[in-house]
Amino acid sequence: MGPGQDLVAVADAGPLIHLGEIDSLRLLGVFSSIHVPDGVWAETIGAGRVRAEEFESAVAVHRHAVGATALRRFIEESGLTPLHPGETECLLLCRRLHTPLLLADDLAAREAAQRQGIRPVGSLGIVVRAFHTGRISLAEAEECIHRLYHISSLFVTQAIADLAIERLHRP
Amino acid sequence: MSTGSFLEQLVRDTRKPEAEVLALAVEAGVRQLWREHVLGQYLRGEISRQQAAETVGMDWVDMAERQRRAMEEDLEWGLAKTSSP
Numbered sequence: 001m002g003p004g005q006d007l008v009a010v011a012d013a014g015p016l017i018h019l020g021e022i023d024s025l026r027l028l029g030v031f032s033s034i035h036v037p038d039g040v041w042a043e044t045i046g047a048g049r050v051r052a053e054e055f056e057s058a059v060a061v062h063r064h065a066v067g068a069t070a071l072r073r074f075i076e077e078s079g080l081t082p083l084h085p086g087e088t089e090c091l092l093l094c095r096r097l098h099t100p101l102l103l104a105d106d107l108a109a110r111e112a113a114q115r116q117g118i119r120p121v122g123s124l125g126i127v128v129r130a131f132h133t134g135r136i137s138l139a140e141a142e143e144c145i146h147r148l149y150h151i152s153s154l155f156v157t158q159a160i161a162d163l164a165i166e167r168l169h170r171p
Numbered sequence: 172m173s174t175g176s177f178l179e180q181l182v183r184d185t186r187k188p189e190a191e192v193l194a195l196a197v198e199a200g201v202r203q204l205w206r207e208h209v210l211g212q213y214l215r216g217e218i219s220r221q222q223a224a225e226t227v228g229m230d231w232v233d234m235a236e237r238q239r240r241a242m243e244e245d246l247e248w249g250l251a252k253t254s255s256p
Binding site for chain 1: 207210211214215234235237238239241242244245246248249250
């Protein structure tokens with residue numbers, strides 16, 4: 001199956017790290033391209049937490065430098081100071097590129113994105129979309145969700161993982 | 172890193188006997204399992220918010236609710252018609 005049709009997103013570190021930890025970066029193929037600010041690149045590929053070749057073979061990746069001055073101005077305007085710098089860079093990049101989708105697992109980053117009118121999608125959403133579009137089977141989606149809970153560093157309770165799996169089984 | 176290597180490093184860094192680190196690990200693990208059990212009961216509607224908060228604390232209940240919202244948003248997006256952004 002080819003890349004996700006015209007599905008473009010900006011990525012925070014969380015989903016890249018968490019999908020990498022469960023050997024499922026290929027699921028990023030549900031997107032046609034992913035934009036990554038330098039701060040997130042440094043946290044993931046730069047820090048050796050995500051393998052560049054695996055990431056870039058899954059999806060078209062575009063790396064962006066976000067100027068410090070523009071970032072400062074954006075933080076002042078938006079009141080985003082409690083967020084991690086990479087997350088703030090992502091929100092600025094979404095605005096710059098007019099991209100309404102942010103890949104993020106961090107709850108604070110997701111809530112900040114929603115306040116900016118941006119839709120957050122986490123690792124779970126990517127697994128579910130991969131299943132829904134026929135890239136992986138129901139059993140594989142279940143296995144991915146189990147691994148997100150048991151193996152990855154994603155902070156999620158067992159009950160949430162179980163509820164998500166239960167929902168996938170509903171027609 | 173594996174659980175075994177976490178244990179080795181904890182023993183080394185804390186300078187506690189391995190048996191003591193293991194005893195602490197069991198206690199922490201059971202507490203976590205208990206908390207997840209109670210939050211699971213709450214999220215499945217088997218106990219009230221008040222009961223869950225009294226048992227594990229309001230901070231954990233808040234966190235579970237935020238996680239559930241995020242999960243529901245992800246499911247909604249993931250299962251939507253593939254043309255939706």
